[in-house]
Amino acid sequence: MRARELGIEIGTGVPGPLNAITDVVGVRVGHTTLIEGDGPLEVGRGPVRTGVTVVVPHAGDVWSEPVFAGCHRLNGNGELTGLEWIRESGLLGSTIAITNTHSVGVVRDALLRYEVAARGGHEILWGLPVVGETWDGMLNDVNGFHVRPEHVARALDAAAGGPVAEGSVGGGTGMVCHGFKGGIGTASRVVPEDRGGFTVGVLVQANYGRRPRFQVDGVPVGQVIDAAEVPLPGMPAPAPAPTWPPGPGNGSELGGAGSIIVLVATDAPLLPNQCERLAQRAGLGIARTGGVGDHSSGDLFLAFATGNRGLPGSIPGVEEPLTSPVRMLSNNFISPLFDAVVESTEEAIVNALLQAGTMTGRDGVTAHGLDGHRLVEVLRQYGRGPREG
Numbered sequence: 001m002r003a004r005e006l007g008i009e010i011g012t013g014v015p016g017p018l019n020a021i022t023d024v025v026g027v028r029v030g031h032t033t034l035i036e037g038d039g040p041l042e043v044g045r046g047p048v049r050t051g052v053t054v055v056v057p058h059a060g061d062v063w064s065e066p067v068f069a070g071c072h073r074l075n076g077n078g079e080l081t082g083l084e085w086i087r088e089s090g091l092l093g094s095t096i097a098i099t100n101t102h103s104v105g106v107v108r109d110a111l112l113r114y115e116v117a118a119r120g121g122h123e124i125l126w127g128l129p130v131v132g133e134t135w136d137g138m139l140n141d142v143n144g145f146h147v148r149p150e151h152v153a154r155a156l157d158a159a160a161g162g163p164v165a166e167g168s169v170g171g172g173t174g175m176v177c178h179g180f181k182g183g184i185g186t187a188s189r190v191v192p193e194d195r196g197g198f199t200v201g202v203l204v205q206a207n208y209g210r211r212p213r214f215q216v217d218g219v220p221v222g223q224v225i226d227a228a229e230v231p232l233p234g235m236p237a238p239a240p241a242p243t244w245p246p247g248p249g250n251g252s253e254l255g256g257a258g259s260i261i262v263l264v265a266t267d268a269p270l271l272p273n274q275c276e277r278l279a280q281r282a283g284l285g286i287a288r289t290g291g292v293g294d295h296s297s298g299d300l301f302l303a304f305a306t307g308n309r310g311l312p313g314s315i316p317g318v319e320e321p322l323t324s325p326v327r328m329l330s331n332n333f334i335s336p337l338f339d340a341v342v343e344s345t346e347e348a349i350v351n352a353l354l355q356a357g358t359m360t361g362r363d364g365v366t367a368h369g370l371d372g373h374r375l376v377e378v379l380r381q382y383g384r385g386p387r388e389g
Contacts (some may be wrong), residue, residue, distance in 0.1 A: 002166070003350045006372045007386025008379065010217055010350065011343030016188035017349075019199030020164045023188040024265040026059035026306060030159030030169030031184070032151040041141055041362040049140040049361045052107055052147055053170030053184055054155045055096040055203060055263055058306050063115055063127055064313045066093035068326075069304040070276025070330040074283045078259040078298015079104050082130040090272025092304045093313060094129040095156065098171035098261050099204045101272070103147035110152035126314075132261035132300060134207035136174030138233055139361025167172030167355030172205050174361060176258065177352065178222055178290065178309065179211035179232040181359050181367040185352025189340035195333050198268035199309075200340035202282070204348045208258040208297050216350055216375065219382040222290065225374060233367040259298035260286060260349075264341055269307030269327035274334060279303040281338045285345025303341075 003010060006021060016023025031053050037046030057067055069092035071083050081104060086092060095115075099107045111129040119125060136142055155170065164186045168174075188201040200287025211232060214222030262282040270278070282301040283293070293299045308327055312320040329337075353370040360366040379385030 001354060003347055003354060003371045006376055008217065008350070008376065011339070012065055013189040013340055013343045016102065016190050016199050016201065018163055020186040021055065021186050021188065021263065021265050022164055023199050024201045024267050024306065026264050027201065028159040028161050029164045030054045030155040030157070031165055032155040033169050033173050034146055034151065035173065036061040038360070039364070043141060044144045046141045046144065047362045048144070048146045049174035050100045050103070050136050050142070051170045051173040052097055052099040052103070052155050052175040053172065053205065054152070054159055055098070055119055055337050056159050057092060057265065057304050058309070062095060063093060063125065065093040065309065066108065066311055066313055067304050068270060068272045068275055068308055069302060070272050070279050071350050072273070072276060072279040072301045074282070074286070074299035074301070075293035075297050077296050078133060078300050079133040080130065080261065080300040080302060081108055082128040085128045089314070091311065092130065094127050096130045096263060096302070097152065099147055099318065100140065100171065100174065101133045102142050102145060104131050104133045106145070106147060106149060107131045107152050110149035112163070113149055114153050114156055114174045130302065132205070133259060134175055134205050134259040134298065136207070138176055138365055139367060140174035141163050141358060141362055166351050168357060168359055172352065174368045175205065175207035176233055177206040177349070178209035178214035179227065180230070180370045181356035182206040183352050183356045185348040185350070185355065187344040187347035187351060189344050191336040191340055195336045196268060196329065198266055199339065200264065200266045200344055202341065202344035202348045203263045204345065206352045208260045208294070208299065209289070209291050210367055213286070215290045217379065217384050218303070219379050221375060221378050224365035224378045228367045257352045260266060262301040262345055264301065266303070266305050266337060267307050268305055268329050268337060270305035271326070271328050275303040275305050277334065278337055278344065281341040282345045285342045286349070288294050288342065288346045289349045291338040314331050338355055357358045361374045
């Protein structure tokens with residue numbers, strides 16, 4: 001169950017109809033989930049717990065019609081390709097994908113291959129695809145390179161608006177967050193009409209954080225649901241002290257490494273520097289759940305705005321107008337969008353944890369899901385969460 005289905009309301013903002021990134025009109029999401037095998041790790045054979053998630057920024061052809069975008073790095077032990085061109089031009093000109101750390105290259109190339117094929121293979125295409133990663137090697141045969149071009153094509157073919165699958169799906173299949181099973185999560189907010197009525201949607205791939213720091217709506221949940229109650233991945237219960245070596249994505253008290261990718265979409269008419277300001281605020285949503293951008297964590301954020309359409313694509317050989325008219329939201333009205341990013345990021349992370357369930361991966365390592373009813377109990381102990389009755 002998602003947070004709001006349990007009566008947990010993060011912040012004070014109003015969610016969109018789906019409480020998802022797809023509340024921003026035109027945004028589509030697709031997943032390919034790869035789950036195969038059990039038992040001891042055999043590199044190249046499995047067990048496989050991985051996948052790929054794609055986000056299509058608008059209903060048109062983003063490769064030839066980019067949108068304004070901005071990015072931010074909280075901690076840089078990670079990868080989100082294509083950011084240099086976004087920083088340079090302020091434009092996002094590709095579909096976005098998220099996968100595991102060792103599959104970034106194949107996914108990047110597959111995005112281009114898919115688009116070349118869609119254009120009949122004759123048109124010259126220039127593109128710098130945006131592909132992010134988090135490390136799923138605790139549960140997955142990450143060195144087996146199981147994500148292939150056809151899996152990217154399948155996710156693109158499946159990309160759609162509407163409700164978004166969350167938890168252990170797509171790129172989030174093998175992820176761990178705050179010592180619980182992590183993965184894909186999403187949420188949205190609609191700012192008040194007198195502030196523009198714009199929609200902000202967030203999608204996360206959550207694979208970061210230490211259990212004792214985990215909190216929901218200001219409640220220290222990870223100190224209550226500790227490793228003695230819900231073991232950390234790779235540890236027996238009860239677990240008075242972590243024994244798993246600190247490493248990417250293990251969520252232990254000693255580690256806290258791992259990564260999180262945050263994608264922010266809005267239909268507001270923002271310029272690139274304003275998109276960058278939105279991207280920065282994703283870090284505050286992560287902080288509200290207890291993330292601090294640990295030394296070996298990759299915390300990378302991208303925000304794009306669809307409120308200006310028809311921007312030239314800088315395609316070689318294509319004639320473009322000398323100038324393009326654009327709109328800009330007054331900065332005096334941007335703070336409600338900041339609120340929306342912070343709240344949506346926090347809620348997306350909580351949704352990812354609640355939707356992930358328990359998963360056992362390679363070598364029998366188990367990442368336990370966050371039980372929603374137990375979470376509600378803890379919140380009520382601190383005077384938060386749904387009211388009785």
